[in-house]
Amino acid sequence: MTTTTAPSGSSGVLLEKLPPAAGKAGLAGVIRSEWTKLRSVRSTYWTLIALVVVGIGLGALICFATENHATHLGHGEVLGFDATSRSLTAFVELGQLVMMVLGAMVITAEYSTGMIRTSLTTMPRRGTVFAAKGLVFAGAALVVSVVTAFIAFFLGQAILHSTGDSATLSDPNVLRAIIGTALYVTMIGVMSFAFGAIIRHTAGTIATMVGVLFILPLIVEVLPSDWTNDINKWIPSSAGGQLIATIPGSSDPTLFSAWPQFGVTIAYTAVLLIIGAVLFRKRDA
Amino acid sequence: MIEVRGLTKRYGDKVAVNDLSFSIEPGTVTGFLGPNGAGKTTTMRCILGLDYPTAGTVTIGGKRYQDLAYPMREVGALLDPKAVHGGRSAYNHLLCLAQTNGLPKKRVDAALELVGLSEVARKRSKGFSLGMSQRLGIAGTLLGDPRVLMFDEPVNGLDPEGILWIRNLMKALAAEGRTIFVSSHLMSEMENTADHLIVVGKGRLIADCTMKDFIARSSGSSVRVQTTAPDELVLAIAAEGGTATAGADGTLTVQGMPAQKVGDIAFDKGIRLHELTTVRASLEEAFMELTADAVEYRAEVRAAVPTAGIGV
Numbered sequence: 001m002t003t004t005t006a007p008s009g010s011s012g013v014l015l016e017k018l019p020p021a022a023g024k025a026g027l028a029g030v031i032r033s034e035w036t037k038l039r040s041v042r043s044t045y046w047t048l049i050a051l052v053v054v055g056i057g058l059g060a061l062i063c064f065a066t067e068n069h070a071t072h073l074g075h076g077e078v079l080g081f082d083a084t085s086r087s088l089t090a091f092v093e094l095g096q097l098v099m100m101v102l103g104a105m106v107i108t109a110e111y112s113t114g115m116i117r118t119s120l121t122t123m124p125r126r127g128t129v130f131a132a133k134g135l136v137f138a139g140a141a142l143v144v145s146v147v148t149a150f151i152a153f154f155l156g157q158a159i160l161h162s163t164g165d166s167a168t169l170s171d172p173n174v175l176r177a178i179i180g181t182a183l184y185v186t187m188i189g190v191m192s193f194a195f196g197a198i199i200r201h202t203a204g205t206i207a208t209m210v211g212v213l214f215i216l217p218l219i220v221e222v223l224p225s226d227w228t229n230d231i232n233k234w235i236p237s238s239a240g241g242q243l244i245a246t247i248p249g250s251s252d253p254t255l256f257s258a259w260p261q262f263g264v265t266i267a268y269t270a271v272l273l274i275i276g277a278v279l280f281r282k283r284d285a
Numbered sequence: 286m287i288e289v290r291g292l293t294k295r296y297g298d299k300v301a302v303n304d305l306s307f308s309i310e311p312g313t314v315t316g317f318l319g320p321n322g323a324g325k326t327t328t329m330r331c332i333l334g335l336d337y338p339t340a341g342t343v344t345i346g347g348k349r350y351q352d353l354a355y356p357m358r359e360v361g362a363l364l365d366p367k368a369v370h371g372g373r374s375a376y377n378h379l380l381c382l383a384q385t386n387g388l389p390k391k392r393v394d395a396a397l398e399l400v401g402l403s404e405v406a407r408k409r410s411k412g413f414s415l416g417m418s419q420r421l422g423i424a425g426t427l428l429g430d431p432r433v434l435m436f437d438e439p440v441n442g443l444d445p446e447g448i449l450w451i452r453n454l455m456k457a458l459a460a461e462g463r464t465i466f467v468s469s470h471l472m473s474e475m476e477n478t479a480d481h482l483i484v485v486g487k488g489r490l491i492a493d494c495t496m497k498d499f500i501a502r503s504s505g506s507s508v509r510v511q512t513t514a515p516d517e518l519v520l521a522i523a524a525e526g527g528t529a530t531a532g533a534d535g536t537l538t539v540q541g542m543p544a545q546k547v548g549d550i551a552f553d554k555g556i557r558l559h560e561l562t563t564v565r566a567s568l569e570e571a572f573m574e575l576t577a578d579a580v581e582y583r584a585e586v587r588a589a590v591p592t593a594g595i596g597v
Binding site: 029 | 333354355368369377388399
């Protein structure tokens with residue numbers, strides 16, 4: 001029936017011919033596509049709003065509580081609290097929880113909706129798709145994290161100003177704490193993304209991440225103390241506390257110092273990303 | 286254009302596709318027929334590189350799907366219209382597909398216009414009916430102006446209007462000289478649209494031929510005759526090289542000669558005829574006959590499957 005004339009109605013006007021294209025569909029186009037995907041679903045905005053609310057709002061609340069406490073005790077009696085750490089602790093502890101949800105969803109939603117089959121049909125070079133997805137998510141996560149961390153810091157310090165212990169950017173380790181926590185929260189999101197590629201299921205991925213970030217430290221804590229000290233420095237969530245600590249008393253001496261401890265988190269993430277990428281390429285979609 | 290060679294796909298110990306080979310010629314509408322579970326979707330998934338074959342190869346214009354420079358310009362495929370993120374608007378869905386292949390934004394608007402979804406372009410596809418999802422999926426396949434279009438069960442679950450729309454669209458696309466590879470378990474659909482047929486059952490190739498040959502290859506046309514002297518006519522037909530068998534209702538089914546010849550024989554012998562009808566085997570019957578052993582999930586009590594020759 002190839003000679004049948006075009007039918008009436010809208011389907012009769014078929015699309016015009018495309019001019020030929022040189023080269024090959026590659027990373028740049030897929031990055032644009034992944035950016036469109038990320039910005040065009042509501043869950044992205046909800047999670048990022050949650051991140052800002054938790055990081056800035058709860059951070060401010062903690063600082064208010066600290067300030068209130070300090071005012072009641074009078075100056076001098078709570079000397080030595082780490083004002084930077086106070087302003088960033090909510091962002092690190094709960095922000096990572098929010099970021100891991102977004103990191104997981106970026107990839108698991110493709111599987112739960114079936115979109116992955118459409119995505120990989122339009123772009124069958126899976127390594128490119130995986131890289132573009134990871135890069136777009138990590139980039140967006142980092143920008144939002146850096147902004148949130150800075151706002152949380154400045155707002156927190158403004159609240160703590162009356163205590164006399166507030167910090168400024170030029171104080172030792174403060175900039176490291178702000179940038180470090182933003183990087184850490186982003187890295188947790190990327191780790192969740194990697195788990196998502198391995199597990200391909202939203203609830204399963206989030207449960208796994210909760211296990212890694214919140215349950216694992218609890219288990220380690222109840223072990224004999226010399227074991228705890230040995231194992232704690234090798235779990236991925238230990239970096240958060242080290243990164244936000246800016247004065248000697250507030251960091252954990254049994255762990256590595258801030259950046260090496262963050263290196264442990266990066267190492268786990270890198271291994272999981274490699275496993276995720278290999279499985280993403282090898283498995284049937 | 287599309288070459289499938291020795292394709293085998295196993296899921297665990299279940300063989301979905303078994304040593305399947307066929308090729309799809311450019312500019313044809315090729316129907317891909319088989320009962321449910323025959324391996325049609327699996328074959329299409331392997332062509333698109335979604336599943337990796339256990340053995341065998343699939344190439345498109347000599348290349349693996351993964352190696353196509355701009356896949357959307359070569360192949361537009363729609364396997365599952367619901368394989369979209371429902372939270373994304375129709376426009377953004379098509380935009381993110383177009384961007385992977387560097388296709389211009391105005392192409393998205395044109396595709397939405399073509400399938401009649403312009404008015405709901407900014408609506409999230411979650412609320413779309415199956416027919417609207419089908420249109421969105423088809424818009425996606427046309428973005429890259431592909432030479433090959435692949436549709437898996439495109440009319441499944443659609444209302445008559447939707448079926449008509451898809452049928453007309455496929456005809457229009459074929460008229461533009463595009464290659465169309467369309468699967469179905471609905472024979473009637475194929476009878477109207479396909480030039481060529483590839484029939485599979487239980488993952489194996491059953492037939493690869495033109496539509497005409499396929500129908501002819503089955504028991505073929507027969508002639509139904511009612512007469513007052515059946516025994517005499519059976520002998521007369523046998524003498525001329527045909528075969529006639531008596532049915533339960535007293536009619537004869539004649540094979541191996543056209544109705545005209547049966548009439549001539551009866552006239553020569555002075556046999557009175559009350560009915561003389563050519564019964565053309567439909568694609569449906571030819572298909573039933575060929576795939577009778579290849580139906581994977583058969584109901585315990587078989588519905589009255591028409592035997593060749595009694596259909597209309």
